[in-house]
Amino acid sequence: MVARHKKTNLLRRCYEKGCSLLGIIPRGRRGAFDVISRPSKDIPYFISANPKVNPYDKIPKSILKAHMRLISHFLTRKLEKYYFKGIEIKEDIQDYLQVKERLDFLKEQKVNMEVEPDLKGLLEINKLYEKFVSQKEIEIYPPDKPFNKDEIELFDRIIKTRRSVRCWKNEPVSREIIESIIESAIWAPSTGNMQSVRYIVIDDEKVKQQILVGGIKGAPIIVSVAVDIRVYPSASTGNKNQDAAAAIQNFLLKTHILGLGAVWISGKTVNSNEIRRLLNFHEYIENIAFVYLGWPANRPITPPRSNIKEVLCYNKYSEDIKIY
Ligand SMILES: Cc1cc2nc3c(=O)[nH]c(=O)nc-3n(C[C@H](O)[C@H](O)[C@H](O)COP(=O)(O)O)c2cc1C
Structure with missing residues (x-):
């Protein structure tokens, strides 16, 4: 397992080189990949795509954003596990990088982050994950109060x-x-x-x-x-x-x-x-x-609803639901 601070360095180095990081491959499995660096002995090689060929060019923005939301959804689940449930999680920066790459791509396309609330939200989730990989604490909010x-x-x-x-x-x-x-x-x-x-x-x-x-x-x-x-x-x-x-x-x-x-x-x-x-x-x-x-022309007759006893079972389904 690679220490968190080393992963952050890895990230930084990759971006300094202006490359898009596709993933990390273990030593000995470099094969056909475009391996650009092995930062230190105990860090596996990382691979890069040619920055001139952008795979996102051909994807419609709405789909690109949907995929970013899905990846961010998994990042959020991981953070919740770690911070709220105290569960050790597998440190993996690939999801983070996938969102970051796409955000960078959209920024290059002059997408206005202020106007697109979901992009702003994705950026915030990515920042939280960045804090996590660099071992910084994130702010934890108490649950909302119940409604009165x-x-x-x-x-x-x-x-x-x-x-x-x-x-x-x-x-x-x-x-x-x-x-x-x-x-x-x-x-x-x-x-x-x-x-x-x-x-x-x-x-x-x-x-x-x-x-x-x-x-x-x-x-x-x-x-x-x-x-x-x-x-x-x-x-x-x-x-x-x-x-x-x-x-x-x-x-x-x-x-x-x-x-x-x-x-x-x-x-x-x-x-x-x-x-x-x-x-x-x-x-x-x-x-x-x-x-x-x-605008309604009338107030419709209320179609009746079931009694809760007719529809509710606990722990397993039972045919013993009372029919009135
Ligand atoms: C999936 C679904 C499909 C429905 N399709 C129709 C429909 O094709 N025509 C229609 O008049 N009402 C349709 N309804 C409305 C139901 O008839 C209505 O929700 C039900 O009778 C209960 O009445 P309420 O909505 O006034 O409580 C549909 C409701 C659902 C949830």
């Missing part, structure tokens, strides 16, 4: 009074309001924080009229909730349906507290060829659902 009784009651009221609204007034909904709803949807959890969900807001009457999914007409706004499947590095990394569902739930709750009414529309035809053509979906964009929304 009134806030909890409000939360329950919001959840319980949200309804699927299927009739709307013929009144416009501003794009500003729609954007505030999507801001809330963005804060939903997603696998590896990859945030694959994309929102296509349809407020053009001609386009809306061609969306005949769910047999519901008259929505002032239709939102396609789609995913960019390129963000998932493999079929087993990520779950597009669950990512989209979490976002839709946030979306519906925000819609509700703004006094708007929305309904989640799913079904076989949401991602039909006709819909895909109409909305100009590329092959890697998949429509998961539509949300129809507008």
Whole structure:
């Protein structure tokens, strides 16, 4: 195992040479790699890519950022293990370097870190990891205070009074309001924080009229909730349906507290060829659902919910759930 301070030196030396570090290989396995240095006897060789050939050039920025968020997600998990649970973790700077390389690349592309909040966040996570590898303490914050009784009651009221609204007034909904709803949807959890969900807001009457999914007409706004499947590095990394569902739930709750009414529309035809053509979906964009929304024309009848005893088991599933 290489001492932390030596790893930091390794990092520094690599960047001083203006190279992108691809990884560290043990002595004797240099083979075809472009080995540039072995800093000292007890540090393995490190390898470098030619800095002129940038592999990130061809990757769309949104995908590059999704991958950085995934790597940062793993870095954060490691830091949590080490600082909050006291678990010794395998020191590995490769993930850190992968994020750093991409951040440097985006900086070179003149991406404004101040304007892109996720890049700023990624930079902060990387700085924390840098502190860790250089054996500096990081600040640990106490958990948030629980919400008070009134806030909890409000939360329950919001959840319980949200309804699927299927009739709307013929009144416009501003794009500003729609954007505030999507801001809330963005804060939903997603696998590896990859945030694959994309929102296509349809407020053009001609386009809306061609969306005949769910047999519901008259929505002032239709939102396609789609995913960019390129963000998932493999079929087993990520779950597009669950990512989209979490976002839709946030979306519906925000819609509700703004006094708007929305309904989640799913079904076989949401991602039909006709819909895909109409909305100009590329092959890697998949429509998961539509949300129809507008100012509600009525307050829908409340569909009843189950008694908790009908749905809850402890420790293992039991068929002994009481049916009333
Ligand atoms: C995954 C999913 C798909 C749905 N698809 C439709 C749909 O295609 N058409 C529709 O009218 N409602 C749809 N709904 C809304 C449900 O019918 C509704 O949530 C349920 O009846 C409970 O009513 P509430 O939302 O008012 O509590 C869907 C809900 C979910 C979660």
